[in-house]
Amino acid sequence: MDLSSLLDYVNEANLAAFFGLLTGVVFGVAAQRSSFCLRAATVEFARGRLGPRMSVWLLTFSTAVVWVQGAQSLGLFRAEDARMMAVAGSWSGAVIGGLMFGAGMVLARGCSGRLLVLAATGNLRSLIAGLIFAVVAQMSLHGWLAPLRGALAGLWVTPSGRNINLLAALSLPDWSGVLLGLAVAALALVLARRNQIGARVLVFASGVGFAVALGWVLTFSLAQVAFDPVSVTSATFSGPSAKTLMFFLVPDAVPEFDIGLVPGVFLGAFLAAAVSKELRFQGFEGIGQMRRAMAGAALMGFGAMLAGGCAIGAGVTGASIFVATAWLAALCMWIGAALTDFFVDQPKTGRDSA
Structure with a gap:
């Protein structure tokens, strides 16, 4: 049964939400079993190591690029139709927001995606931090912080009302x-x-990258029919976290891909942790934490x-289709995380022992 026939039985909104749920479950299982975490990778890098976390992140990133670009070569997806490519990007937002996000994920000891995965395993610290993340994201999208976000994002934007495809901008061939x-994957395997x-x-690290490609292909296929x-x-977990929060608070909210994604990740991570017997409650160790x-x-x-995206949304999902501002945001996340670790955490542990 193709999607056109399936739409005779399931409306578009519910099918999109199901695709989000499916993508989220794959992501949640793979992320929990691989311990995928950008924060851990940036800390390793900041401390002069190319350790296991860095290897996992590089493999996830590279397989996402290979899967997504391969799907595009086969005609299963078109990057120019992606939501983040079809709207204007913000250079200023990528720099300022990327630095803020990088600093925040070091302080919170996990990016937004990692917090969601950990919350599903019983980590109450991550659950509280994840809820705060969702509330502030919603405030930044439509609430009190929206004017400030709009002002900062409007300082420097991409021309022509669209984002920039790095491959096209550099006149590089599609392949x-x-x-x-493949080159980054080879480096990841060596490490x-x-x-x-x-x-x-x-x-499982490759599975996280596959989940990104799965989401692109499923939503593109649905958009065609x-x-x-x-x-x-x-x-991605910035917009979806805010939308999921409002979905459960507003009675007339409409289902969509983003609404299914967050519960899907939670469910996938929970099931993976349950099977591996890694479910356990954890709380804050003190007021300072x-x-x-x-x-x-x-x-x-x-x-x-x-x-315009979190560590996953910009650093993997957006980067996999070579959205220019996503690459810049990801770079700034790395810089913000490394600087925060250097000035906040390394003095406590001793830089010489890091």
């Missing part, structure tokens, strides 16, 4: 995206072997909405 992904990472972890407009999107997590979550909530 160069796949080539870059994985050096760090003695098992094949199972590598498969749906009567009403359907956003072509994939895994609580304050730090709350401040970090707030920085991430505003920073992600300003940057």
Whole structure:
């Protein structure tokens, strides 16, 4: 049964939400079993190590690029139809928001996606921080912080009302995206072997990248046959967290891909943790840790909405289709995280021992 026939039985909004749920479950399982975390990778890098977390992140990033660019070569997806490519991007938002998000994820000890995965395993610290992230993201999207976000984002935007495809801007052939992904994957496998990472972890790390491609292909396929407009999107946790929060608070909210994504990740991570017997309650170790997590979550909530995506949305999903501002935001997230670790955490642990 093709999608056109399926729409005779399921309306477009509910089918989009189901696709989000499916993408989220795949992402949640893979992220929980691989311990995928941008914050951990940036800390390793900031401390002069190319360790296991860095290997996992590079493999996730590279496989997302390969899967997405490969799907585009096969005609299963078009990057120019993606929501984040079809709207104007903000250079200023990518820089300011990226730096804020990077600092926030170090303070909160996890990016927004990682917090959601950990919350599903019983980590109450991540649950509280994740809720604060969602509330601040919603405030930045439509609430009190929206004017400030709009002013900062409007300082410097991409021309012509659209974002910029880096491959096209650099006049590179379409296959160069796949080539870059394969090169980064080779580096990731070399580092994985050096760090003695098992094949199972590598498969699940690749699964996170596959989930990103799955979201792109599913929403693109639905957009081709749906009567009403359907956003072509994939895994990200800034907008979806805010929308999911409002979905459960507002009675007339409409289902969509973003609404299914967050519960899907939670469900996938919960099931993976249950099977591996890693479910356990964890709380804050003290008031200082609580304050730090709350401040970090707030920085991430505003920073992600300003940057146009979180560590996943910009750093993997947007980067996989070579959205220019997503690459800039991801770079600034790395810089913000490294600087925060250097000035906040390393003095406590001792830079010489890091």
